[in-house]
Amino acid sequence: MGNPIVSDRGADIDRTLAAGERFMADLSRAMVTLACALGDRLGLFAALADGTARSADDIAGRAGVDSRYVREWARTLAAGGYLEMDPSGHEFRLPPAHAALLADPGSPFYVGGIARLIPPLAAMADRVADCFRSGAGLGPADYPPAMYEATWQMSAKWLRAMLLDQWVPLVPGLAEKLAAGARAAHLACGSGTALALLAQRFPASRFEGVDRHELNVGRARREIAEYGVADRVTVTRVADFADGLSGPYELVMAFDSLHLAADPAAVLRRVARTLAPTGVLLLLETHCSTEPHENVGDVAAFLYGTSTLYSVPLSRTGPVVAGMMGLPHPVLAGMCADAGLTVPQRIAAPTPFNVLYQIRKA
Template structure:
């Protein structure tokens, strides 16, 4: 039986539920601090060294990473307490299990997480501006964020694009064959160009254009293309989603950015004008159910939280300020896409964290 007591209020407090909420708060407090320490572990090569050379004592890890043992010792204990590092009490050594390494040390893994920690730690730096925006309703543009937000976004999403992108394109109606023979592709909201470059690598007979309104991201994307050896068939341009140039594209892609746009209906109308007759628009969005109560999950919390910090403020900073939000769901996405003139819209693929939509004329 649950007991309750009065605590300075007319309604009784359920002690068991109160205790559960306090425990949840403690977990969240630890996670908040842990995010900053995970970024340190990533940037100083602590995870990578543990994976390559562990098990190690704190002194051995400090020596190999040219860091100070006393800091490393405390860091290791915090990581072990959080389950990110494994501790062997008999030898006083620390190591990564294969699963821990897959998440923390393998940058090609589709579940690589340090980029996500880098992203969320940096995006929260706009706290004072966001508080003011809550009062005024003004927006905060993507370009106003700390530089680490852009790099964290690339490192967070890039590996999953590498793992799933070709399957997603393969789920579209006839697009894969068209691109293999030579097609025209535009990746809208390309950021640092991770999916754009992956598409260029997979379809060497096609031409690819990546566009983003953020000039600094486009400059990085051009460097990435040179490094990847695909600069001869992928071009990056500064443009908005409502104004990019070109026509008769066989494929228009948008990866986790459509919900950030101020005028998604106007963007849909522009995409419609630039598609070829049999072209397809692929929209990748964070996984979300049409019912809010079904999104009250750990992933849903992450989605709503990042949407509050970055996605919705970015949309509200632009013309129209639709504020679609990162947990937009299939029904709302269909509504704005068909509002822009598309007549066919379907869910083509999905993962536990992504929804992949296909829109056609």
């Protein structure tokens, strides 16, 4: 018989080596993600979008940056498998599959802006570590403007692609009500893009946006002015998530934000009081399971990590700290029932991260 202790040690060593390989892969992914964030921010992917092989000097000239930095950046992404590099190591090509993801904001597969969330979130590690120790929370203004700028970029893309031509038509009668003239509100309105798009399409209606962060309020007001719809849209800074709602509204929107509220159940009760009898709440929330052991894999790790650095700190002082994965359908359904609302009806799943619900008065 073999020595079981030696055998177990060998298995432990193999598992440790495998864990080390995984850790090295994750370190590589972190550097590749940072490189993608730089590439999106500086226009380096755009300089490679046509699929032509280019030198670092050529890429730098097109993007208006320094070529020595570009060469190191390009070799990082070539090492990570994102760029093709010629044998000399001096010319680089962005393959079409990666171009659709990283270089073409008009592509339905474009995800380049997501990478830009990582640097500002990483910059919050020290502040969040202090929150771990104290149990305190943070406010929206504690986070770098770059994080909100990345969020504006991402949300504008999918709102322009989906809100008017996909989501609104999924709700029976909503387009007709807005065309005839109705009131609508957007909680945590962010950049104001949703309000601007709706106001431009439905000039007879009036729209209200509320947000807790002055940076978002300023951006929303600029967006609304640029769309030429300031005469029918107001944006107000509020202290709490659902402050400022008066109603009655035919439409209330909350997109990827209810889990950031200190008390999501109280928000739903407030919405129920302000919805018109025929009104609808369009709620975009994280697609997840009630069972934590089912929320695993790369997408779940990204969402939990973002929640640790952002969602939990923003809601830590409230009675319910949902986190980004804390409002799965059964939990939402219970909150809606208590608030006098219907069971959330799933009408779309626009991304691997999200589910869109319509909710009405019970």
